[in-house]
Amino acid sequence: MHTKAQLKQPPVFYLAFTTAMFERFGFYVLTYLLVLYTKSIYGLSDGQAFILFGVVNGLVYLTPAIGGYLADNVLGIRRCILLGLFLEGSGLICLGLSYKIAFWLGLGLIIVGEGLFKTAPTNLMARSYTEQDPRIDTGFTLYYMGMNLGGILSALSCAFIQQYFGWQAAFAVAGLACYLGLLSYFFTRHSARDIDSEPGMKKLSLKTWINVTVGIVIAVICCTFLAHHSKISDIFFFFATLLILFYFLYEILNSSPEDKLKIIACLLLIFIGMAFQVLFFQAFTSIILFINRNVIHQLFGLTIPSVSFLALDPLWILILSPILAMLYNHLRKHNKGIAVTTKFTIGLLMISLCFFVLKFSTLFANGDAQVSMWWIIAAFFLYALGELLVAALGVAMVTHIAPQHMYGIMMGAWFLIATALGASLSSLLATLSNIPETMHDPHLILNIYSHTFLIIGSIGLTVTVIAFILGPYIKRMANLENR
Numbered sequence: 001m002h003t004k005a006q007l008k009q010p011p012v013f014y015l016a017f018t019t020a021m022f023e024r025f026g027f028y029v030l031t032y033l034l035v036l037y038t039k040s041i042y043g044l045s046d047g048q049a050f051i052l053f054g055v056v057n058g059l060v061y062l063t064p065a066i067g068g069y070l071a072d073n074v075l076g077i078r079r080c081i082l083l084g085l086f087l088e089g090s091g092l093i094c095l096g097l098s099y100k101i102a103f104w105l106g107l108g109l110i111i112v113g114e115g116l117f118k119t120a121p122t123n124l125m126a127r128s129y130t131e132q133d134p135r136i137d138t139g140f141t142l143y144y145m146g147m148n149l150g151g152i153l154s155a156l157s158c159a160f161i162q163q164y165f166g167w168q169a170a171f172a173v174a175g176l177a178c179y180l181g182l183l184s185y186f187f188t189r190h191s192a193r194d195i196d197s198e199p200g201m202k203k204l205s206l207k208t209w210i211n212v213t214v215g216i217v218i219a220v221i222c223c224t225f226l227a228h229h230s231k232i233s234d235i236f237f238f239f240a241t242l243l244i245l246f247y248f249l250y251e252i253l254n255s256s257p258e259d260k261l262k263i264i265a266c267l268l269l270i271f272i273g274m275a276f277q278v279l280f281f282q283a284f285t286s287i288i289l290f291i292n293r294n295v296i297h298q299l300f301g302l303t304i305p306s307v308s309f310l311a312l313d314p315l316w317i318l319i320l321s322p323i324l325a326m327l328y329n330h331l332r333k334h335n336k337g338i339a340v341t342t343k344f345t346i347g348l349l350m351i352s353l354c355f356f357v358l359k360f361s362t363l364f365a366n367g368d369a370q371v372s373m374w375w376i377i378a379a380f381f382l383y384a385l386g387e388l389l390v391a392a393l394g395v396a397m398v399t400h401i402a403p404q405h406m407y408g409i410m411m412g413a414w415f416l417i418a419t420a421l422g423a424s425l426s427s428l429l430a431t432l433s434n435i436p437e438t439m440h441d442p443h444l445i446l447n448i449y450s451h452t453f454l455i456i457g458s459i460g461l462t463v464t465v466i467a468f469i470l471g472p473y474i475k476r477m478a479n480l481e482n483r
Contacts, residue, residue: 009139010128011191016121017146018188019081022181023117024150026092029158029174030110031057031284032307036292037167042100046434050285054427055233056107057281059223061419062240063115065412066219068123070116075212076200077120078192081185083216084117089178096171106171108224112216113178127195144392145321148314150177155314159305237424244413251406258479259403265478266398266410268470270418272344275463276390277422278429279351282456283310283383285430290358290449293435294442296370309376316384324388340397341471341478347389348467352460354382355453362450369442394418401478429456 034053038044044052071080091109094102125139154174162170204212226233248267252260292306331337361375394414402410433452435445 009142010125011188012124012128012195013139013143015185015188015191016125017143018184019085019117019181020121020143021146021150022177022184023085023088024147025154026088026174026177026181027110027114028151028154029170029177030092030095032155032158032288032310033162033167033170035285035288036306037095041167042103045437046289047431050427050430050434051230052227052427053285054281054424054430055230056111056227057423058233058237058420059111059226060114060118061415061423062237063111063219063223064118064415067115067117068119070212071120071123071200072197074199074208075204076196076202077123078185078189078196078200079204080116080120082182084113084115084120085178085181085185086113087216087220088113088117089175089182091175092171092178093175096168098168104224104228105220107227108220108222111223111227112219115219123197124192124195141321141325145318148317151314152311152318155311156308159307162307163305234424237421241417241421244409244416247409248413255403261477262401262403262479263406265474266402266413268474269341269344269401270398270413272348272463272467272470273390273394273414273418274422274425275460275467276344276348276351276386277419278426279348279355279456279460280383280387280391281423281426282355282430283313283380285427286433286449286452286456287358287379289433289435290453291376294362294365294369294371294446294449295376296366296373299373304373309373309380312377312380313384313387316381317388320385320388339471339475340393341467341475343389343393344397345464345467345471347386347391348460348464349386350382350389351386352457352464354379354386355457355460357382359450359453359457362446362453365446369446371446429459432456 034056035049038049038052039046067080067084071077075083087109091106091111091113094106094109097103097106122140122143125143129139154177158170158173161173226236248263252263255263288306288310291309295306295309297304297306328337357375357379361371361379364375365371398410398414432455433449435448439445
């Protein structure tokens with residue numbers, strides 16, 4: 001049994017927790033508002049807003065691979081935290097300015113800032129634990145909950161700020177949150193003094209700083225360009241995915257029989273994860289517009305902004321996380337652990353059922369084609385449960401199964417194929433719910449959403465069946481027992 005002192009988190013945990021919480025608050029303002037903002041201010045159609053969302057989030061989950069490399073080999077982890085928060089905060093403030101060029105520049109700054117920051121807090125935490133440290137699971141669970149706390153506060157506050165003070169104020173508060181993350185870093189920076197990467201422990205030369213500055217400027221310009229040109233971004237994602245798949249084919253052909261099977265198992269789980277992410281990102285595209293147009297917003301005389309409904313996901317995660325942790329511990333004590341392949345399948349089933357709940361809700365709409373918010377609460381319960389069973393386990397799963405020399409590339413593959421490509425494809429699937437600008441009849445709009453949710457749920461259910469069939473084979477290939 002571990003004593004309370006032994007289970008106390010290392011000091012750097014508080015640096016990671018607070019900086020990530022403030023950063024998630026800022027980033028989720030963009031995630032929650034992007035579709036509504038671009039439709040309202042720039043007149044984008046549903047489809048155009050969906051595609052922009054997919055491109056931005058695809059790039060956001062692609063750049064951390066580069067940021068992680070810079071943290072370990074060039075800049076150091078702490079410098080990546082500082083630069084990432086500063087760039088992201090500045091980008092969020094740019095979004096609210098009344099100039100279209102500032103909007104696109106803001107997106108570029110946010111994408112690059114995310115790339116630098118995203119892996120840095122967990123990188124510091126991982127370096128602060130010893131091998132087989134009993135605090136690891138608790139530490140990363142609390143860290144994940146801190147991120148979701150930032151998500152809840154963001155959804156609840158930014159919606160009301162936007163409603164009463166405007167878009168500019170909402171994005172300004174988001175940028176300020178990232179700057180508060182910088183402030184919290186300076187209060188806790190002493191805790192990371194001795195656990196940075198090797199470059200982070202040294203003073204950087206002027207030449208290195210110049211190279212880094214030029215590199216960041218070029219990266220911002222490239223990301224701004226890709227965000228503004230979705231078709232070129234699609235080509236970029238396609239070739240990046242193709243390149244990594246060719247690399248895996250090379251590894252499969254040149255690996256031992258045991259490693260071949262592990263690589264194939266990882267790839268199959270990554271593609272199952274991609275299918276999950278395609279459904280997962282619907283919350284910020286098709287579902288948020290459904291809430292905006294066809295859900296009753298009044299509760300006890302208070303009008304709930306559309307974006308505030310998205311707080312249901314992190315709220316359910318905070319409720320369900322300790323319950324699942326207790327369930328896993330109980331099963332483990334009785335040697336009845338749930339295999340990760342089974343968790344993935346159940347997670348896919350849960351998020352698929354979420355769309356059937358949304359479809360079913362349309363059958364109970366009132367005379368104004370408005371649906372009770374209780375259906376949304378129920379749908380997000382399933383949505384969050386699926387997230388905990390797939391998204392929360394993805395990176396840990398693929399790096400655990402992969403051959404040791406491929407840990408880094410497998411983590412990059414999860415972000416590129418499962419998350420980045422999943423986000424991009426989700427925007428295409430969301431276009432099924434496109435509402436023509438000339439359509440104003442709420443009943444016709446409701447019918448389009450009803451049909452869309454049925455199709456999306458059916459696609460999810462089909463992939464769930466495939467994952468269920470493949471599960472035992474993946475488990476054997478990966479040499480998994482009950483993990």
